[in-house]
Amino acid sequence: SANQNVRTGRSGSATSAPVEYDTAQRIDVNPPKGTRDFPPEDMRLRNWLFHNFREVSQQFGFEEVDFPVLESEALYVRKAGEEIRDQLYCFEDRGNRRVALRPELTPSLARLVIQKGKSVSLPLKWFAIGQCWRYERMTRGRRREHYQWNMDIIGVPDVTAEAELISSIITFFKRIGLTASDVGFKVSSRKVLQEVLRCYSVPENMFGRVCIIIDKIGKIPMDDIRKDLQSADMSEVAIEELLQILSLKSLAKLEEKLGASGEALSDLKQLFSLAEKYGYSEWLQFDASIVRGLAYYTGIVFEGFDREGKLRAICGGGRYDRLLSTFGGDDLPACGFGFGDAVIVELLKERGLLPELNLQVENIVCSLDPELQGAASTVATILREKGQSVDLVLENKPLKWVFKRAARINARRLILVGKAEWQKGMVNVKTLSTGGQLETKLDELD
């Protein structure tokens, strides 16, 4: 592009010092490809979204945590063929360490739990809202960063934890005006897959890989799915049986296939029974094709979807009882979800549910005479110390300009500091909605 930075220094490699730039050229004022700025109106929407994430998390008794956006690459190098690995935003830093911009938050959480070890009492209920990254060829023009809300419960082996997490997401959806007719959850368990693979003596170490292949159903041709499954040591018969079971959408039919003794069925039955007790049954449906695209899930998996079927998954999560031990920690039962900041905004736009969020400053304070600028800052401070917001006019501006700015910032009151009033210890308070104005003693300003 015209603003392309002209690099005049030696060609930089990932670990070299920054190169020199031709400072005579204007820098590219756009943010890096695939990333966003948040100017005020976008930041108001983001803050509104995150405020609702936080309110719900705290309503469920969760504690907020955060981690570095930069992590060791080793956290994400899993060998199951995940997209998240293919798109890792990784590089070698100037200390020759292999690092990566985090593509998700769960591995960081697992790392912190192991680090904390016995010093934390279980169960842990932690939530985080963090920016996550992927390096995707811009050919698809998709974003390279998004913010994710995560809630995780560590130390609870029962499905009660998954039921609680789903309840928290439903509480969030209701808070922002979405109902069960707008969105739902497709729920399954990876133990369904596990039980089928065991029936056909597929090696356990193929489990993660098979999940990632299955997650691509609907995204790549079925012939490729079958080929990939064959490469994962599955026979033709096993593949056809698996694909048949994955098409099931009724627990009764699943029971016919798998029998009632397996954990998959008991977990799912318990989850649907708990959903009744929470009062959110209408939000859930069993769908055996749901496996999610992360290798570490081991049990219940779920994803939020828009019932009109126009958008990608809104959120997703599940149980990951083995992740901590893959990092060398003690095994701890764990489950959680990730909820991105992009699809939900697209859905709210579709449903006309985006909130009106305008800048709101209570007072605009302005001196009518340059000699009274100091007096105006005194008035501003008095109001601010009462907890009120004040936009203080900082230069000598015509009243017309002041009124225009008052309208733009939706000020409730205009406080004018004039010579005559100031000498009497007064200021002029104009209520902008009514036009009414009142001379008010400084010490009676409220």
Ligand SMILES: Nc1ccc(Br)nc1
């Ligand atoms: N994992 C990940 C990271 C960043 C974006 Br945008 N999407 C997915």
